[in-house]
Amino acid sequence: MQAEIITIGDEILIGQVIDSNSAYIAKKLNSIGIEVVQIQSISDKEQDILSALAAAQNRVPLVIMTGGLGPTKDDITKHCFCTYFEDELVHNPDVLAHIEKLFAQYVKVPINDLNREQAMLPSKAKLLDNPFGTAAGMWMKKGKTVFVSMPGVPYEMKHMMEQQLLPKLKQHFQRPAIVHKTMLTYGWGESRIAEVISDWEAALPDHIKLAYLPNLGRVRLRLTAKGNDEKILTAEVDALFENLYPLIGEIITGFESDQPIEAQIGHLLNDQNMSISTAESCTGGRIGAALSSIPGASSYFVGGVVPYQTSLKTKILEVPASLIKAHSVVSAEVALAMAEGACRQFSSDYGLATTGNAGPQKGDSDADVGTVYIALVGPGVRHVEHFNFGNHREKTIQKSVNKALEITLKLLERKVKKHLPIH
Amino acid sequence: MQAEIITIGDEILIGQVIDSNSAYIAKKLNSIGIEVVQIQSISDKEQDILSALAAAQNRVPLVIMTGGLGPTKDDITKHCFCTYFEDELVHNPDVLAHIEKLFAQYVKVPINDLNREQAMLPSKAKLLDNPFGTAAGMWMKKGKTVFVSMPGVPYEMKHMMEQQLLPKLKQHFQRPAIVHKTMLTYGWGESRIAEVISDWEAALPDHIKLAYLPNLGRVRLRLTAKGNDEKILTAEVDALFENLYPLIGEIITGFESDQPIEAQIGHLLNDQNMSISTAESCTGGRIGAALSSIPGASSYFVGGVVPYQTSLKTKILEVPASLIKAHSVVSAEVALAMAEGACRQFSSDYGLATTGNAGPQKGDSDADVGTVYIALVGPGVRHVEHFNFGNHREKTIQKSVNKALEITLKLLERKVKKHLPIH
Numbered sequence: 001m002q003a004e005i006i007t008i009g010d011e012i013l014i015g016q017v018i019d020s021n022s023a024y025i026a027k028k029l030n031s032i033g034i035e036v037v038q039i040q041s042i043s044d045k046e047q048d049i050l051s052a053l054a055a056a057q058n059r060v061p062l063v064i065m066t067g068g069l070g071p072t073k074d075d076i077t078k079h080c081f082c083t084y085f086e087d088e089l090v091h092n093p094d095v096l097a098h099i100e101k102l103f104a105q106y107v108k109v110p111i112n113d114l115n116r117e118q119a120m121l122p123s124k125a126k127l128l129d130n131p132f133g134t135a136a137g138m139w140m141k142k143g144k145t146v147f148v149s150m151p152g153v154p155y156e157m158k159h160m161m162e163q164q165l166l167p168k169l170k171q172h173f174q175r176p177a178i179v180h181k182t183m184l185t186y187g188w189g190e191s192r193i194a195e196v197i198s199d200w201e202a203a204l205p206d207h208i209k210l211a212y213l214p215n216l217g218r219v220r221l222r223l224t225a226k227g228n229d230e231k232i233l234t235a236e237v238d239a240l241f242e243n244l245y246p247l248i249g250e251i252i253t254g255f256e257s258d259q260p261i262e263a264q265i266g267h268l269l270n271d272q273n274m275s276i277s278t279a280e281s282c283t284g285g286r287i288g289a290a291l292s293s294i295p296g297a298s299s300y301f302v303g304g305v306v307p308y309q310t311s312l313k314t315k316i317l318e319v320p321a322s323l324i325k326a327h328s329v330v331s332a333e334v335a336l337a338m339a340e341g342a343c344r345q346f347s348s349d350y351g352l353a354t355t356g357n358a359g360p361q362k363g364d365s366d367a368d369v370g371t372v373y374i375a376l377v378g379p380g381v382r383h384v385e386h387f388n389f390g391n392h393r394e395k396t397i398q399k400s401v402n403k404a405l406e407i408t409l410k411l412l413e414r415k416v417k418k419h420l421p422i423h
Numbered sequence: 424m425q426a427e428i429i430t431i432g433d434e435i436l437i438g439q440v441i442d443s444n445s446a447y448i449a450k451k452l453n454s455i456g457i458e459v460v461q462i463q464s465i466s467d468k469e470q471d472i473l474s475a476l477a478a479a480q481n482r483v484p485l486v487i488m489t490g491g492l493g494p495t496k497d498d499i500t501k502h503c504f505c506t507y508f509e510d511e512l513v514h515n516p517d518v519l520a521h522i523e524k525l526f527a528q529y530v531k532v533p534i535n536d537l538n539r540e541q542a543m544l545p546s547k548a549k550l551l552d553n554p555f556g557t558a559a560g561m562w563m564k565k566g567k568t569v570f571v572s573m574p575g576v577p578y579e580m581k582h583m584m585e586q587q588l589l590p591k592l593k594q595h596f597q598r599p600a601i602v603h604k605t606m607l608t609y610g611w612g613e614s615r616i617a618e619v620i621s622d623w624e625a626a627l628p629d630h631i632k633l634a635y636l637p638n639l640g641r642v643r644l645r646l647t648a649k650g651n652d653e654k655i656l657t658a659e660v661d662a663l664f665e666n667l668y669p670l671i672g673e674i675i676t677g678f679e680s681d682q683p684i685e686a687q688i689g690h691l692l693n694d695q696n697m698s699i700s701t702a703e704s705c706t707g708g709r710i711g712a713a714l715s716s717i718p719g720a721s722s723y724f725v726g727g728v729v730p731y732q733t734s735l736k737t738k739i740l741e742v743p744a745s746l747i748k749a750h751s752v753v754s755a756e757v758a759l760a761m762a763e764g765a766c767r768q769f770s771s772d773y774g775l776a777t778t779g780n781a782g783p784q785k786g787d788s789d790a791d792v793g794t795v796y797i798a799l800v801g802p803g804v805r806h807v808e809h810f811n812f813g814n815h816r817e818k819t820i821q822k823s824v825n826k827a828l829e830i831t832l833k834l835l836e837r838k839v840k841k842h843l844p845i846h
Contacts, residue, residue: 011636013459014603015450016645018443022464027438036436037471039464041445044634048460071614072635073624106813107612114614132815134614153637155815180437189530191494191537191557201496211467212495213434214576222439278708278729284715285701285708288729292707295783295816303731305739306701306711312726312769316739346735360718390529392555392578393718 001175002060003029005039006052008067008077009152012041021066021157028161033175034062035226044068049080057145062173064165067152069135071114077149078138081122085140089120092136095127099134128164132156139168146172177230181237182213182222182256185248186406190214193221197247200240208236218402220256253406261405262290268412269300269350274378276408277346278304279317279338281329282356282372286401302348307338313355317341330355330367332384335375343377350378352408356387358396372400374407381411424598425483426452428462429475431490431500432575435464444489444580451584456598457485458649467491472503480568485596487588490575492558494537500572501561504545508563512543515559518550522557551587555579562591569595600653604660605636605645605679608671609829613637616644620670623663631659641825643679676829684828685713691835692723692773697801699831700769701727702740702761704752705779705795709824725771730761736778740764753778753790755807758798766800773801775831779810781819795823797830804834 011017026036042048056063068077096119103111118134128137133156138149150157190212213220225233278288288304310329313319319337327333338353356372369391375384389396434440449459465471479486491500519542526534541557551560556579561572573580613635636643648656701711711727733752736742742760750756761776779795792814798807812819
């Protein structure tokens with residue numbers, strides 16, 4: 001069962017907007033066994049849209065489109081649908097009532113003709129509700145292909161996809177099972193891994209495919225299995241990954257979860273009834289931002305401090321000036337003292353700290369650009385690690401955030417699962 | 424002059440990775456007058472790649488590809504090139520020397536056969552250097568179409584694009600001028616704007632196109648002009664925007680800059696020799712993270728604190744408990760006191776603070792979910808604004824960050840340009 005995604009809008013083609021909708025849609029389709037074979041971004045010109053629809057109809061039984069549903073002149077998706085499906089726009093009173101309600105509640109101005117026009121929809125379309133916006137989604141069929149159009153505003157589209165489209169797709173299409181699982185490794189390059197696991201890779205069965213995903217010091221190994229029975233596929237993939245431990249166990253840090261790592265950390269802290277605070281120098285607050293992006297984070301994330309300038313590490317976190325002088329501000333000792341200072345100042349159980357030099361110039365320390373220390377302290381934990389993430393500022397910051405969250409997750413997991421199998 | 428972008432890799436099609444490379448490439452191509460008419464993501468299967476190349480060759484004179492250049496078996500772009508261009512791989516000693524140097528410097532293990540294999544490249548390809556990685560870029564021609572292949576790792580691709588590909592494209596292709604300029608508005612929906620400016624919009628000349636880009640409470644209005652002379656186009660666009668001030672002047676907040684807003688704030692602070700610190704509650708540190716993402720930020724960003732739990736606002740920022748009790752923690756008074764506390768604790772000139780309730784549950788205050796106060800204090804400035812950003816957590820956080828940076832930029836600009844024209 002294959003599908004294509006078409007996103008409509010010049011903002012993507014001129015690079016003003018990154019198309020994050022497609023990744024979200026692709027992931028959701030994959031989760032119900034629908035394989036995305038192409039993603040396409042096209043301009044909002046009628047001819048381009050009609051050509052794309054016709055071409056896609058020849059290839060796949062399902063086409064998901066986003067964009068071009070707004071009230072303004074540059075939004076032409078529904079007019080293109082009318083042309084393509086030989087249909088006409090008709091007034092939909094339910095949609096109009098919904099638009100009026102939204103305006104009364106949030107916008108607090110009366111609706112105008114352009115808003116009213118959004119209640120004019122192709123007569124053959126089955127509609128998908130949009131509780132967060134004024135543009136309804138559409139489901140239409142031509143030949144053997146289903147075309148779905150959703151709004152381009154990400155949170156409107158996501159809600160529509162999850163609440164309405166996915167259940168409808170499950171009902172409408174027979175789908176095989178697809179299982180993806182991704183192993184995380186840290187420390188080796190992809191070529192070294194590939195060399196060490198080459199026999200294992202060569203012996204993979206035809207229905208299971210391996211991909212190497214290198215990024216920022218990590219290489220992720222993804223197995224994708226296709227077949228009829230999800231349980232059997234999952235067992236096959238698990239068994240294959242199990243066989244990697246004797247080969248590259250030292251670099252395996254875990255598996256990619258559907259949950260972001262900051263949510264996994266949150267669950268573990270909640271389970272232990274523990275709290276965490278952050279003291280971030282080179283990461284500038286991004287770790288705190290990640291932790292607090294999770295709903296309910298205030299039950300375990302107490303707060304954080306970004307003592308970006310050296311003197312503040314002493315003033316706010318009580319890191320002794322003598323310690324900074326003796327070891328330099330970018331050092332294991334200062335990282336630990338920052339983490340301990342955070343615990344004290346924020347009255348938290350755990351303290352997570354970063355200090356480093358992301359460049360481009362050397363700062364208040366002699367440490368090489370790219371040098372970063374990450375420390376986690378807490379009940380039974382006093383851990384610090386040293387890294388050099390190279391001379392690319394943004395890379396160094398993001399690697400530091402990733403690594404700090406990884407270290408935290410790993411140490412918290414160890415505490416919970418004391419009898420983890422040792423590979 | 425038109426181009427297409429093709430990104431290769433299953434990681435995009437299964438939604439594991441968001442394709443941010445295409446937006447970057449599209450923006451850069453636009454900046455030199457090359458219009459991107461399609462962006463396509465396809466799988467790393469040979470047949471799909473060859474079909475995409477052939478189809479694109481029929482449509483455009485330039486095809487930019489990324490991905491599929493790694494050392495492992497799932498990377499097949501150069502093999503596809505050999506098939507498509509009827510070419511063969513030959514050993515390139517310069518590339519091998521570069522790979523060996525990179526490994527000696529960063530990886531510190533000897534290279535293996537897979538790395539050596541990366542120095543085997545199509546004989547007809549002109550190469551593009553990749554100082555940050557092992558995969559060289561390729562430039563090949565078939566018929567009238569130039570095909571360029573670059574690595575998919577974003578920082579490797581970006582460096583190659585800027586340092587090598589753009590100059591080469593400028594030399595090779597005759598290009599018209601394209602000018603994009605985007606006006607920022609805040610406060611009205613797109614339908615209301617469209618109604619008010621409808622006469623203006625209807626009178627736009629054929630070579631200038633308007634797009635509405637609504638997102639998170641802001642509507643951006645983009646004009647795109649195509650022609651021969653960049654100066655004339657720029658003047659036309661500027662004149663058209665000027666005519667919008669009498670119509671919607673009250674909601675115009677400025678123009679989108681090539682520089683991110685946090686960099687613009689940095690420049691203004693540096694110019695004034697002033698510093699800033701942050702005290703973030705509902706935004707969880709994202710404002711500090713944004714400010715510190717700019718190289719050289721330590722010259723004006725002193726630091727920040729995330730007193731996520733209420734008691735910390737008193738402990739760390741010295742917000743009087745009585746003030747919190749009298750006005751609640753989500754209030755204009757507390758936002759101002761937090762900003763003042765940040766100035767004091769961090770010894771900064773300006774203090775920027777947020778306090779609010781992003782939901783999903785009400786927190787330590789009775790404020791409605793979505794309520795946010797943003798305060799900026801500093802020399803001659805004591806400003807606080809109240810917002811309700813609705814009941815979507817991620818939206819509320821991101822809108823708060825955007826708005827806080829906007830307020831800061833606007834107030835800093837006012838200080839600099841005291842004689843701004845009043846529209």
